[in-house]
Amino acid sequence: MELKSIIESLLFSSSRPLSVEDIRQVIQGVGDKSEDLSLKVFQNVKGDKIEQELRLLQDEYEELNRTWRLTCVAQSWQFVCLPEYAPWIRFFTGEKARPPRLTPPALETLAIIAYRQPITRSEVEDIRGVSVDGVIGTLLERKLVFQQGKADLPGRPSLYGTTPEFLQYFGLSSLDDLPDASELRRYAINPLQTVGKEVERQTEEKECRPEGVEPAVRQSELFPKEDDNFENLNSTHE
Amino acid sequence: MAEYKIQLPVFEGPLDLLLYLIKKEEVDIYEVNLTRIATQFIEYLEEMKKTDLDVAGEFMVMAATLVWIKSKELLPVDQRSLEDLEEENAIDPRWELIQRLVEYKKFKEVSGKLQRWEVEQEDVFPHQIGKQNFPTQEEEFKLNVSLMDLLRALNSVLERMEERGMPKEIEGERWTVREKITFLKDTLRKCGRMMFSELFRSAATRLEVVVTFLALLELARLHEVQLEQAETFGEINILDISVASKNHF
Numbered sequence: 001m002e003l004k005s006i007i008e009s010l011l012f013s014s015s016r017p018l019s020v021e022d023i024r025q026v027i028q029g030v031g032d033k034s035e036d037l038s039l040k041v042f043q044n045v046k047g048d049k050i051e052q053e054l055r056l057l058q059d060e061y062e063e064l065n066r067t068w069r070l071t072c073v074a075q076s077w078q079f080v081c082l083p084e085y086a087p088w089i090r091f092f093t094g095e096k097a098r099p100p101r102l103t104p105p106a107l108e109t110l111a112i113i114a115y116r117q118p119i120t121r122s123e124v125e126d127i128r129g130v131s132v133d134g135v136i137g138t139l140l141e142r143k144l145v146f147q148q149g150k151a152d153l154p155g156r157p158s159l160y161g162t163t164p165e166f167l168q169y170f171g172l173s174s175l176d177d178l179p180d181a182s183e184l185r186r187y188a189i190n191p192l193q194t195v196g197k198e199v200e201r202q203t204e205e206k207e208c209r210p211e212g213v214e215p216a217v218r219q220s221e222l223f224p225k226e227d228d229n230f231e232n233l234n235s236t237h238e
Numbered sequence: 239m240a241e242y243k244i245q246l247p248v249f250e251g252p253l254d255l256l257l258y259l260i261k262k263e264e265v266d267i268y269e270v271n272l273t274r275i276a277t278q279f280i281e282y283l284e285e286m287k288k289t290d291l292d293v294a295g296e297f298m299v300m301a302a303t304l305v306w307i308k309s310k311e312l313l314p315v316d317q318r319s320l321e322d323l324e325e326e327n328a329i330d331p332r333w334e335l336i337q338r339l340v341e342y343k344k345f346k347e348v349s350g351k352l353q354r355w356e357v358e359q360e361d362v363f364p365h366q367i368g369k370q371n372f373p374t375q376e377e378e379f380k381l382n383v384s385l386m387d388l389l390r391a392l393n394s395v396l397e398r399m400e401e402r403g404m405p406k407e408i409e410g411e412r413w414t415v416r417e418k419i420t421f422l423k424d425t426l427r428k429c430g431r432m433m434f435s436e437l438f439r440s441a442a443t444r445l446e447v448v449v450t451f452l453a454l455l456e457l458a459r460l461h462e463v464q465l466e467q468a469e470t471f472g473e474i475n476i477l478d479i480s481v482a483s484k485n486h487f
Contacts, residue, residue, distance in 0.1 A: 015367050036480070068365060079365035086361035093363065102358055107252055107349035115345070127342060130251030130296050170355040171362060173403055184344055 003042050006055040007195035013056075015105045017076035020054070074167035075174060099142060109135045110144060114175065115184045116165065118148045126221075136160065144169060254343040260339070267339055272332055273311055276304035289386030307331050383465040383474055391474055392451050395438045399447065413446045419451035426478040428464065434465075434474035481484060 007023055024047055031043025054077055058070045061079075068079050079088060090096075093108040102110065109132050112124050124132050139145040167174065175181065249255040259278050260270050280301055310331070425432060437454065441447045454476065457463045464477045 012365075013367065017364070055338045081363045081365070083358065086363065096360060096363070098360060102353070104353075106350065107352050107356075108250060108345060111345045111349040111352055115348070127338075127340065127345060128251055129253040129300065129338070130294070140446055151308045169359065172355075179348060180344070184348070193473035 001038070001041070003045060003049070004057055006042065007050060007053050008057055011070065011077060011079060016077070016080035017073060019076045020050045022076075023050050071171075072173040073171055074164040105130075105132070105135050106138055110139055110162070110166070113139070113145050113160050113164050114178060115181070117161035118151075119161075120151050120153070120157040120159055122157065123159075133175075250346075251294075252279075252297045253339060254282045254346070255279065255297070256300070256309065256339060257343055257346070267336055267343070270336070272304065272335070276301075276308045279304055303331070303335065305334065332421075342403055360403045383467045387467055387474065388451075388455075388465070390471065392447070395435065395441075395447055396444065399441075399444060404437050406432075414448040415449055415452045415456060420455060422450075422476075423456060423462065430480075431475055431477045434476060437476065 008011055010023055010026060011018055022117055024045060024101075027042050027045055027050075029055050031040040034040060034191075054070070054072070061068065061070050068081050070077060071080050105128075108128060111121055116123065121132060121136060123135070136145070140147075142165075143207065144166045145160045145162055146163050147158045149159050150156040151159050164173070166172075171176070178184070249258065254280065254394055256275065259275050259282070263270065265271075283297055283301055286297075287477070422437075437450060438447050441450060454463070454465075458465055462479055464479055466475045466477060467473070468475075
């Protein structure tokens with residue numbers, strides 16, 4: 001039995017997206033409980049290996065050219081249908097339950113928090129040049145951001161960061177999927193405060209992403225490439 | 239009285255307005271003539287005030303900054319105070335503003351991308367299956383089987399056999415435990431599991447029932463089958479061991 005096939009069967013029969021850790025626990029659990037040596041083969045399989053197999057599967061589905069793909073959203077894997085079939089699926093299953101679309105100020109604020117987290121409200125305001133009080137309230141309510149803690153600054157202001165729901169909402173596999181992630185994350189408004197955090201984040205990333213493994217395909221890559229001149233889309237004043 | 243209103247584009251803030259003005263100039267941010275932009279910026283604020291009195295404080299702060307930068311640039315270098323020169327060595331307000339603009343522009347672009355993804359996600363439908371609510375082992379079989387349970391089950395089978403009143407003239411064939419073990423194993427390999435009562439359905443004689451029962455006990459002893467009973471005095475299930483271990487997972 002191939003490890004890849006075992007993983008595929010789990011993904012296929014799961015009612016929710018599965019993380020690498022979910023899969024690893026199942027495989028280990030089967031090995032632990034069973035006396036059959038053939039079921040113990042992958043008992044101690046590492047997360048890296050599972051991730052590699054997931055990527056192989058992902059490529060295979062791509063090549064098969066079926067109407068579904070294997071994707072990774074918020075570090076969890078699941079099969080999704082290609083968006084061009086949405087009209088039929090929607091007719092059949094009904095509209096996806098999704099909250100109203102975000103306003104431009106909310107999206108701007110969210111973008112800043114996503115790159116610069118953990119970040120205080122006033123730092124966001126410095127970048128946007130406007131107050132973000134109400135907007136952050138909305139984002140908190142929709143669970144797209146959360147209070148990560150308090151900054152070591154006068155008044156102990158709250159630090160905000162994005163949630164897994166944020167990744168899910170936009171179909172991102174991780175924060176690395178954000179465009180120009182390295183460049184936009186790099187310089188911070190208050191270097192003294194964020195240097196420590198930056199180091200922390202980098203080590204975290206190392207832990208969860210094994211070397212030589214490419215970030216997963218973002219769900220939005222299911223969509224035909226558009227020109228990257230997205231300015232037009234967002235501006236209210238063309 | 240109807241008031242004539244000029245429709246002004248909505249800006250997210252002063253930086254947004256500045257970007258718009260620079261774009262209109264069709265120049266690179268780094269080469270922009272801030273003095274001219276400052277004039278346009280203030281003109282815009284005037285326009286906003288006419289149509290809608292509520293010009294946010296942030297716009298006023300930016301206007302002040304722009305005027306300050308403009309005033310500095312208008313002064314010939316030799317007329318500037320020493321203090322100013324020193325200050326300028328530290329931070330060039332023009333450069334600082336341009337950097338803020340560049341940074342803001344990037345985030346604005348990213349937010350456009352987020353917006354596009356948000357819309358795209360409305361078209362992504364995941365593979366969905368209903369939650370698979372298979373009864374767990376604990377729910378299905380509350381008890382494992384005791385020897386007494388087995389004997390009780392055997393008795394009820396034998397009683398049923400008495401009731402049927404087996405024809406005496408048919409001679410009982412010779413059943414061996416070995417044969418019955420093979421039969422049981424084959425059946426279980428095919429079906430995975432069977433019910434205790436089912437086991438004797440085909441049995442013709444009391445002897446055959448007993449031999450079959452012995453075969454079952456032997457298989458249980460060898461851990462080749464697992465016997466389970468959901469409730470006291472309930473039906474006993476015979477499971478092939480491979481099926482049993484799978485179910486436990």
